[in-house]
Amino acid sequence: CNLCGYSCFKENTLSDHIAAVHLGEKPHECSECNAKFSLNSQLSLHVRTVHEGKKPHKCPECDYSCEARGNLNAHISRVHEGKKPFACVQCDSRFPQKKDLQHHIDSVHEKKKPFKCDSCDKYFSLKHNLNGHIKSVHEKVKPFSCTKVNCDTTFTSKSKMNRHIE
Numbered sequence: 001c002n003l004c005g006y007s008c009f010k011e012n013t014l015s016d017h018i019a020a021v022h023l024g025e026k027p028h029e030c031s032e033c034n035a036k037f038s039l040n041s042q043l044s045l046h047v048r049t050v051h052e053g054k055k056p057h058k059c060p061e062c063d064y065s066c067e068a069r070g071n072l073n074a075h076i077s078r079v080h081e082g083k084k085p086f087a088c089v090q091c092d093s094r095f096p097q098k099k100d101l102q103h104h105i106d107s108v109h110e111k112k113k114p115f116k117c118d119s120c121d122k123y124f125s126l127k128h129n130l131n132g133h134i135k136s137v138h139e140k141v142k143p144f145s146c147t148k149v150n151c152d153t154t155f156t157s158k159s160k161m162n163r164h165i166e
Contacts, residue, residue, distance in 0.1 A: 132157070 001007070001014060003022050008014050019025040020038030028043040029036050032051050037043040045067055048054045055065035057072040061080050066072050077083045078096035086101040087094050090109050095101040106112040107125035115130040116123050119138045124130040135141040136156030144161040146153045155161040 001017060001022075003018070006014075006017055006021075008017065016039060019027075026036035026038050028038070028040050030043060030046055030051075032047070035046060035050075037046060049067045055067055057067070057069050058065045059072060059075060059080075061076070064072075064075055064079070066075065074097070084094035084096050086096070086098050088101060088104060088109075090105070093101075093104055093108075095104060103126065113123035113125045115125070115127050117130060117133060117138075119134070122133065124133065142154035142156050144155040144158050146155075146161060146164060148165065153164060155164065
């Protein structure tokens with residue numbers, strides 16, 4: 001790949017890489033929940049794990065289960081062994097996954113915030129944070145309910161609910 005140096009053997013694999021990684025194309029849509037994916041294999045994995053509940057690989061130390069053996073090994077290394085093999089060269093931070101390191105570099109050191117809210121022009125470093133912002137601020141969704149007796153207060157985040165309870 002001329003853009004990032006990724007290499008592969010097949011031309012169509014390179015085309016898939018460019019479309020998914022650099023163009024952000026997600027042409028494969030789940031018929032049950034409308035989630036979109038770059039690759040058909042990602043859609044298939046989504047259907048098996050989310051809608052069919054197939055997660056045959058179980059962690060021996062907790063309730064975590066997943067579809068792929070490699071994901072289980074990564075979970076054990078990251079969660080139970082506390083391994084953080086990916087180090088930032090600009091500071092002392094370490095991360096359990098390469099994607100976490102890349103996000104750190106992008107958001108902390110390069111100050112990138114590529115995800116823009118169409119309603120208020122606010123920017124976010126993670127799409128997950130943008131989605132949470134839209135739900136809580138613009139759609140007024142408050143999915144977390146106080147667990148105290150006779151309290152009907154709802155909250156946009158679990159942390160806000162916990163502060164209320166304490």
